[in-house]
Amino acid sequence: MSSWEDDDSAAAAAAAAAASTDVELLKRAWRNEKASPEILRFDSPLVSRVREQIQLLEETLDDFGESGVDDLVVSLYQMDLDRTLFLLRSYLRLRLQKIEKYMMHISKSEDLLSRLSQQEQRFAKSCTEMMEKHLEQSVLSKLPYGYDSVTRQSLSSTEDDMGIPFDLIIIPEPQLDTFVFCKTKSDVGAFQLDDIGEEVVDLVADDLYVLRYKSIKGLVESGQIDLI
Amino acid sequence: MYGRRASQLLKEVDSCEAGQLVPFNSDVFDQVIRECNEHNTQFQSLIRKMVEQNLDIETTRNDDHYGAAVHHLSLLRNKRCLMAYMYNRAEVIQSFRWKIGPVLPHEIQEKLHFSEKEYFKNHSAAIKSYMSEMDIDLTVDMVPPKDPYIQVRVLEDIGEVSLGDHSISLTKNSLHFLRRTDTEQFISQFWISDMELVRKHNQADSKQEW
Amino acid sequence: MAGQSDPHLSIFSPSEVEFVAEDEIVEIVPNIRMEALNMICGDFGPFFPQIASKVPLWLAVALKKRGKCTIRTPDWMTVDRLTQVLDAERESPKEFQPLPFHYIEISKLLFDHARDDISDAYLVRSLIEDIRDVRFHKVETGLETISGRTHAVKLKNLSAMEVNIVRPFMVRTLQAFYKHDSPQMIQQADNTGSRPTPVTDRGPRRDLRRSLVSSRLGKNWYLLTVNL
Numbered sequence: 001m002s003s004w005e006d007d008d009s010a011a012a013a014a015a016a017a018a019a020s021t022d023v024e025l026l027k028r029a030w031r032n033e034k035a036s037p038e039i040l041r042f043d044s045p046l047v048s049r050v051r052e053q054i055q056l057l058e059e060t061l062d063d064f065g066e067s068g069v070d071d072l073v074v075s076l077y078q079m080d081l082d083r084t085l086f087l088l089r090s091y092l093r094l095r096l097q098k099i100e101k102y103m104m105h106i107s108k109s110e111d112l113l114s115r116l117s118q119q120e121q122r123f124a125k126s127c128t129e130m131m132e133k134h135l136e137q138s139v140l141s142k143l144p145y146g147y148d149s150v151t152r153q154s155l156s157s158t159e160d161d162m163g164i165p166f167d168l169i170i171i172p173e174p175q176l177d178t179f180v181f182c183k184t185k186s187d188v189g190a191f192q193l194d195d196i197g198e199e200v201v202d203l204v205a206d207d208l209y210v211l212r213y214k215s216i217k218g219l220v221e222s223g224q225i226d227l228i
Numbered sequence: 229m230y231g232r233r234a235s236q237l238l239k240e241v242d243s244c245e246a247g248q249l250v251p252f253n254s255d256v257f258d259q260v261i262r263e264c265n266e267h268n269t270q271f272q273s274l275i276r277k278m279v280e281q282n283l284d285i286e287t288t289r290n291d292d293h294y295g296a297a298v299h300h301l302s303l304l305r306n307k308r309c310l311m312a313y314m315y316n317r318a319e320v321i322q323s324f325r326w327k328i329g330p331v332l333p334h335e336i337q338e339k340l341h342f343s344e345k346e347y348f349k350n351h352s353a354a355i356k357s358y359m360s361e362m363d364i365d366l367t368v369d370m371v372p373p374k375d376p377y378i379q380v381r382v383l384e385d386i387g388e389v390s391l392g393d394h395s396i397s398l399t400k401n402s403l404h405f406l407r408r409t410d411t412e413q414f415i416s417q418f419w420i421s422d423m424e425l426v427r428k429h430n431q432a433d434s435k436q437e438w
Numbered sequence: 439m440a441g442q443s444d445p446h447l448s449i450f451s452p453s454e455v456e457f458v459a460e461d462e463i464v465e466i467v468p469n470i471r472m473e474a475l476n477m478i479c480g481d482f483g484p485f486f487p488q489i490a491s492k493v494p495l496w497l498a499v500a501l502k503k504r505g506k507c508t509i510r511t512p513d514w515m516t517v518d519r520l521t522q523v524l525d526a527e528r529e530s531p532k533e534f535q536p537l538p539f540h541y542i543e544i545s546k547l548l549f550d551h552a553r554d555d556i557s558d559a560y561l562v563r564s565l566i567e568d569i570r571d572v573r574f575h576k577v578e579t580g581l582e583t584i585s586g587r588t589h590a591v592k593l594k595n596l597s598a599m600e601v602n603i604v605r606p607f608m609v610r611t612l613q614a615f616y617k618h619d620s621p622q623m624i625q626q627a628d629n630t631g632s633r634p635t636p637v638t639d640r641g642p643r644r645d646l647r648r649s650l651v652s653s654r655l656g657k658n659w660y661l662l663t664v665n666l
Contacts, residue, residue, distance in 0.1 A: 144268035210591040372457035
């Protein structure tokens with residue numbers, strides 16, 4: 001940007017470019033993760049790119065300190081760094097907390113595990129092991145032989161245990177039937193909300209809907225719709 | 229009534245404010261465990277009786293069968309309640325790592341079962357090992373950041389002050405932009421004032437005129 | 439019932455909604471010269487005295503707090519425009535007028551930090567408050583019209599903060615209807631025979647949906663919903 005005559009249009013262009021920055025993408029991932037009942041796919045490349053940018057800015061700020069750059073400029077870059085760091089931490093924390101909540105459910109599903117980063121997978125595994133150990137030593141070890149399993153109610157349990165369904169020792173899992181607020185990015189067209197085509201809604205660009213998560217999760221995954 | 233004590237445990241969990249914890253009820257907990265063993269003894273003896281009478285325990289539907297079923301189901305219900313009690317408490321306990329930190333204060337410690345203390349320690353360790361693998365601290369920045377700098381007016385001559393890597397001269401009535409954290413000691417002693425607060429104060433005053 | 443209080447219902451804190459709003463682009467008029475800022479969130483500037491420039495709201499507020507710029511009031515935040523919006527809001531009881539998605543947070547931040555840059559600030563503020571009230575009243579009325587037949591809600595032009603406030607009520611209402619309208623509830627009603635079937639006009643659909651029964655059993659709620 002050499003001359004300031006075209007500053008306005010240049011700034012507008014910069015603003016337009018800002019709409020697709022990595023931090024913007026991370027913000028979208030953060031919002032979707034917050035609003036979705038289940039854990040979404042971890043975007044490793046995106047997180048690495050954001051971390052690289054954070055590191056670069058941290059180094060730049062160190063250089064600024066040495067070369068005596070104006071305090072004002074330093075403080076503005078510091079704020080940019082603080083905001084990005086918050087977003088990253090909040091996003092990673094949010095995912096850990098979801099894993100904590102649904103640890104057993106996630107640990108027994110290959111599909112769900114594949115959505116986690118390597119580190120998250122290890123976290124999920126040790127969470128589950130520790131919860132099982134805790135339940136084992138506080139409750140199960142004190143129960144009579146035959147009733148001391150985490151996953152089975154009793155040794156004789158089968159599909160139907162005297163009228164009680166077998167799997168009533170329940171593992172908490174996300175409620176995919178819940179309703180979520182979402183915004184369409186572009187026209188999706190007529191969209192089927194149920195399995196039999198009785199509930200159809202026309203999803204128009206930039207509109208706001210409250211819909212059942214289960215019916216639109218595909219659109220969230222493909223990035224056609226944003227949860228808000 | 230069978231199962232009543234166990235449901236008392238869950239009522240305790242249920243009546244507790246979300247995210248809070250009541251003391252581990254070891255009296256009732258142990259009673260329920262004893263009940264479970266008692267149910268099992270009764271169940272076993274009824275089954276044994278049927279076997280001694282040469283009855284087919286799979287198909288016979290006499291008083292003893294139904295008696296055994298009641299004990300079996302009561303035991304299962306107790307087990308469900310005990311598991312639900314421990315699991316729900318464990319969820320609250322693990323949330324303390326985020327809300328409080330790696331070391332729990334005494335008043336919380338004394339509410340915990342020994343296994344719960346161990347669980348908290350293990351769970352915190354899992355979070356810690358995730359954070360060191362990722363090389364990022366997730367226990368800070370819990371709320372969105374605000375501008376770390378504030379504008380202050382110096383009320384008294386303070387003189388040369390060292391702030392981190394540099395020093396500045398705080399003379400009376402001068403205005404400065406400082407990191408919020410650097411100013412706290414002076415503000416608390418009324419040596420300088422936060423201009424934002426001053427402005428808000430003035431705004432609030434002028435608002436009353438409307 | 440404890441099982442109905444889903445902690446995920448309030449997912450964004452007010453300060454998080456504000457954080458997101460701080461990325462909205464506004465126009466400033468700097469009174470200093472400053473090099474371009476190449477930040478993680480985008481490139482802005484260079485800045486020249488009296489030449490307008492577009493920056494994110496957080497940056498605008500930071501410069502304003504440091505006495506380095508004035509912030510141009512957005513077009514929609516004028517007495518004329520807001521009066522029009524308020525009239526239109528009152529005239530159309532079923533529609534929300536288009537306003538920026540973050541109009542509440544943007545106006546709050548500008549009132550807090552750049553009040554002296556807003557002409558007729560007092561009037562603008564009271565207009566925005568009136569608009570908020572009218573819109574909230576509409577949301578409340580809208581909630582009353584939700585029924586068992588509601589499978590999707592469209593809320594064109596509802597803003598971020600409004601979404602955040604209405605979310606718990608909306609989701610709980612929709613979920614309650616959805617749950618009571620679910621196949622196993624209908625099945626139970628069928629079995630008892632004495633009670634009228636809650637949904638009688640659905641015919642074949644009931645059978646088609648019955649296959650979903652097992653997947654929808656509230657098993658994820660077991661830990662919380664042992665009947666007391």
